[in-house]
Amino acid sequence: xxxxxxxxxxxxxxxxxxxxxxxxxxxxxxxxxxxxxxxxxxxxxxxxxxxxxxxxxxxxxxxxxxxxxxxxxxxxxxxxxxxxxxxxxxxxxxxxxxxxxxxxxxxxxxxxxxxxxxxxxxxxxxxxxxxxxxxxxxxxxxxxxxxxxxxxxxxxxxxxxxxxxxxxxxxxxxxxxxxxxxxxxxxxxxxxxxxxxxxxxxxxxxxxxxxxxxxxxxxxxxxxxxxxxxxxxxxxxxxxxxxxxxxxxxxxxxxxxxxxxxxxxxxxxxxxxxxxxxxxxxxxxxxxxxxxxxxxxxxxxxxxxxxxxxxxxxxxxxxxxxxxxxxxxxxxxxxxxxxxxxxxxxxxxxxxxxxxxxxxxxxxxxxxxxxxxxxxxxxxxxxxxxxxxxxxxxxxxxxxxxxxxxxxxxxxxxxxxxxxxxxxxxxxxxxxxxxxxxxxxxxxxxxxxxxxxxxxxxxxxxxxxxxxxxxxxxxxxxxxxxxxxxxxxxxxxxxxxxxxxxxxxxxxxxxx
Numbered sequence: 001x002x003x004x005x006x007x008x009x010x011x012x013x014x015x016x017x018x019x020x021x022x023x024x025x026x027x028x029x030x031x032x033x034x035x036x037x038x039x040x041x042x043x044x045x046x047x048x049x050x051x052x053x054x055x056x057x058x059x060x061x062x063x064x065x066x067x068x069x070x071x072x073x074x075x076x077x078x079x080x081x082x083x084x085x086x087x088x089x090x091x092x093x094x095x096x097x098x099x100x101x102x103x104x105x106x107x108x109x110x111x112x113x114x115x116x117x118x119x120x121x122x123x124x125x126x127x128x129x130x131x132x133x134x135x136x137x138x139x140x141x142x143x144x145x146x147x148x149x150x151x152x153x154x155x156x157x158x159x160x161x162x163x164x165x166x167x168x169x170x171x172x173x174x175x176x177x178x179x180x181x182x183x184x185x186x187x188x189x190x191x192x193x194x195x196x197x198x199x200x201x202x203x204x205x206x207x208x209x210x211x212x213x214x215x216x217x218x219x220x221x222x223x224x225x226x227x228x229x230x231x232x233x234x235x236x237x238x239x240x241x242x243x244x245x246x247x248x249x250x251x252x253x254x255x256x257x258x259x260x261x262x263x264x265x266x267x268x269x270x271x272x273x274x275x276x277x278x279x280x281x282x283x284x285x286x287x288x289x290x291x292x293x294x295x296x297x298x299x300x301x302x303x304x305x306x307x308x309x310x311x312x313x314x315x316x317x318x319x320x321x322x323x324x325x326x327x328x329x330x331x332x333x334x335x336x337x338x339x340x341x342x343x344x345x346x347x348x349x350x351x352x353x354x355x356x357x358x359x360x361x362x363x364x365x366x367x368x369x370x371x372x373x374x375x376x377x378x379x380x381x382x383x384x385x386x387x388x389x390x391x392x393x394x395x396x397x398x399x400x401x402x403x404x405x406x407x408x409x410x411x412x413x414x415x416x417x418x419x420x421x422x423x424x425x426x427x428x429x430x431x432x433x434x435x436x437x438x439x440x441x442x443x444x445x446x447x448x449x450x451x452x453x454x455x456x457x458x459x460x461x462x463x464x465x466x467x468x469x470x471x472x473x474x475x476x477x478x479x480x481x482x483x484x485x486x487x488x489x490x491x492x493x494x495x496x497x498x499x500x501x502x503x504x505x506x507x508x509x510x511x512x
Contacts, residue, residue, distance in 0.1 A: 005068060007032050007165055007196045008053055008084070013062030015048050017401055020393045021220045022048040026062070028215065028222055030165065032194040035187055037201070037211035037228075040240055041433035043391055043403035044217040046200050050167045053198075054086035055079035077106070083164030087154055087171045095143035100124035102142055103157045127156040132182045147174045147342055148292060155183065166190060167198040170404075172206060173431040174342075176292045184210060202433050204233050216240055241435050248438060249466030250445040255485060258284050260318075261453040262422055264303075267312035272298040274477035276312070280455060283448050287468035288457040290497045295477035296457040297341060300424045303455075304338040305329040316422065330361060330418050337361075337420035339412055339428050343404075347411035350400040354392055355381045357399045357410050362417040384413035389439060405436035412440070416447075423447065425456045429463065441467055461490050475499045 006029035015023040023045045030036045040046050051057040052064065055073030064071055066082050073079045076086070093102045100120045101108075109119035124138035133152045142150055151174045158166060166187075172180045187197050187210060201207055207214065208228065215225040216239040223239050231239070258281025267276040272295050280286045288296040302310050305323030314321055316334055323329035329336040340346035348357055358381050359366060366376040381395050388409040392402060399410055408428065415423070425444075429437045444467060448454055458464050464471050471488050473481040473496035481496035483489075 006030055006065075007067060009065045009068075010049075010053070011063045011065075013052060013059045013064065015052065015057060015059050017393065023052070023059070024220045026217075026220075026222045028225075030196045030198055032164070032196045033191055034212045035191055035197045035199055035210050037199050037207045037214040038217065039200075039207065039214055039236060040217035041405070041435045043219075043406060044240070044433075045220040046217055047169065047403065048220075049217065050086055050169060050198065050200070053079070053165075054084055054167060056086075080106075080161050083162070084167070085158045085161045085163035085165070086167040086169065087158045088169050093142045093150055093154060093157075096141060098139050098141055099128075099136055099145075099153050100138035102153060103127060103138075103160055105157070106161075123160065124156070127160050128153075130159060131156055131186060133179075146293065148176050148179060151175055152179055152182075155186070159186075163190075163195060165196045165198065167200075169200045170202070170431040172201065172203070180206075202431065202437075204236070218242055237434055240433070248434075248441070250442050252445075252469060253449075255469070258282055261316065262455070263313075263315045265313040267299070267302065267310060267314065269298060269302055269307050269310045272477050273302065273310070276477075276479060278472060278479065280453050282453055283451045284470070285444060285448050285454045285456060285468050287464040287471040288455065288474060289461065289464050289471050289493045290474040290480075292459060294474040294497075296474050297426060298477075299474075300338060300426050300455065300457060303329075303422075304336055304424060330415075330420065335419065335421040336424065337415035337418055337422070338424040339415055339426060341426040341430075343408050343411050347414075348399050348407060351398055353396045354385075354390070354399045354402065354410060355395040358384045358395075358414050358417065361414050365417070365419075380417055384417050387416065388413040388443070405432040408432055408440075409436070412443070420452070422453045422455070425454065425458075427457055427459055430459065437463075461493050464488070464493065465490065473497055 008030050010026055010028040013023055013026045026049065028049065038046050038049065048057065052059050055076040055078050058074065071082060094105065103124045104120045108115045109123060110116055111119065121138045128134060128136050128138070131152055133156065136149055136153065142153065145153065151171065155171065172183055175183065190197060199211055211228050213225060213227055216223040216236065218240060260279050261282040262280040264276055264278040267273055276299060288299065290296060298307065301307050303314065305325045305328055319333065321334050323334055323336065326338070344350065349360065359377060362380065363372065366373055366380050385392065385395065390406050390409045390413065392406065399407060402410065412428065429440055444454060456468060465488050468488065469484070471483040471493060472479045473483065473493055475497065480499055481492070483492055
């Protein structure tokens with residue numbers, strides 16, 4: 001289609017779930033040779049929109065046209081046949097298959113009617129090279145890859161389907177900065193080839209850098225479409241949430257002595273942690289900064305009893321502790337909780353109800369002996385929903401029906417229901433909207449004010465600066481800088497992340 005005629009056009013499209021409006025009377029169009037940003041809070045209708053376009057869902061009413069011909073997709077395969085390919089925030093890879101198997105899963109190359117493994121490997125190598133991921137072994141099992149590498153495999157898999165419309169749902173949220181730049185270059189190449197890209201992101205700087213056109217959704221309705229640059233960030237956020245924006249980060253309390261609650265000494269594990277020393281006070285939020293893959297996630301997993309073979313010492317409230325499992329970590333005097341990196345695979349049981357997910361870590365608190373006390377369970381679920389302000393139809397609905405932000409609230413509420421003293425957070429706001437982020441920031445500060453000890457890893461430097469009392473920057477499995485007060489700046493975090501030790505280059509940079 002030319003620039004005057006949309007590749008995909010929706011007219012009056014609506015979709016409801018259990019009486020809840022997901023989309024209502026939406027008109028929408030996207031054009032070839034353009035990158036179209038889709039903005040809105042979690043629950044605004046973005047995911048429903050792209051699932052209808054990509055054939056995952058069917059609308060209750062309205063019409064969809066592709067290349068000016070009416071279509072009605074019953075499944076994603078039909079959408080792919082029309083050139084529409086979606087990279088969802090929830091990865092569709094099969095963990096126990098190889099990278100090459102996953103990339104060609106829907107249409108493997110064949111020879112004499114059988115899958116041709118050599119041709120499949122060559123195809124994977126070609127597609128991985130196109131996105132500058134030659135370091136990924138096509139024969140490696142997907143479960144052996146980090147989340148960022150898995151996301152790049154997902155992108156290679158999508159490219160192998162020769163898209164005319166490529167939809168990216170928070171596709172950069174799990175990526176390293178280097179891979180993000182690669183995706184930017186890829187989208188520019190596709191734009192030059194007249195491919196239409198629909199780009200969903202909660203990172204405004206990505207939207208500003210990439211997109212030609214922006215569409216804002218709110219409460220299932222298409223609010224406005226406009227060219228990039230015609231609205232300020234503040235105006236866009238007001239369109240998204242329908243109100244003025246409060247201060248993004250709650251105020252930090254004045255520095256004050258806090259009794260030590262968590263102490264880590266010489267903690268080491270394989271080649272990922274190399275002698276970590278850290279003390280965190282009761283009621284303190286300490287951030288973990290640094291480039292992705294420098295040992296931050298391993299530190300959180302080790303404290304939660306996931307890793308085996310660690311050396312060093314850990315104490316809580318002055319007593320030695322070394323949980324051997326997450327079950328042990330959340331019990332007794334330890335009372336540790338971990339909000340994991342990937343809510344879909346590590347934090348939730350998607351097919352089960354919201355209520356079951358909320359209670360999954362705290363059945364012992366709602367049971368009388370071997371039996372669940374229904375009244376206690378009901379009160380606990382209601383309290384968890386109210387505390388996190390989770391938007392839902394019914395607690396008995398599958399948790400998979402919730403928006404990404406509300407799913408993340410369920411994960412957080414699940415662990416808060418265990419009444420933890422130490423809260424470990426692994427990039428808790430990745431891929432969620434600005435409004436939900438603000439709620440989580442306020443919750444973190446409220447929990448700290450209640451005396452909880454919080455260790456936060458975030459890939460967003462602004463988040464570390466805005467939320468944390470101190471920031472520890474990690475490099476190659478070590479803490480290389482300790483920042484506090486006015487020294488918590490993006491410049492200082494970036495310098496330490498790169499292990500810049502020249503204090504003349506970065507004056508005032510404190511080192512651990």
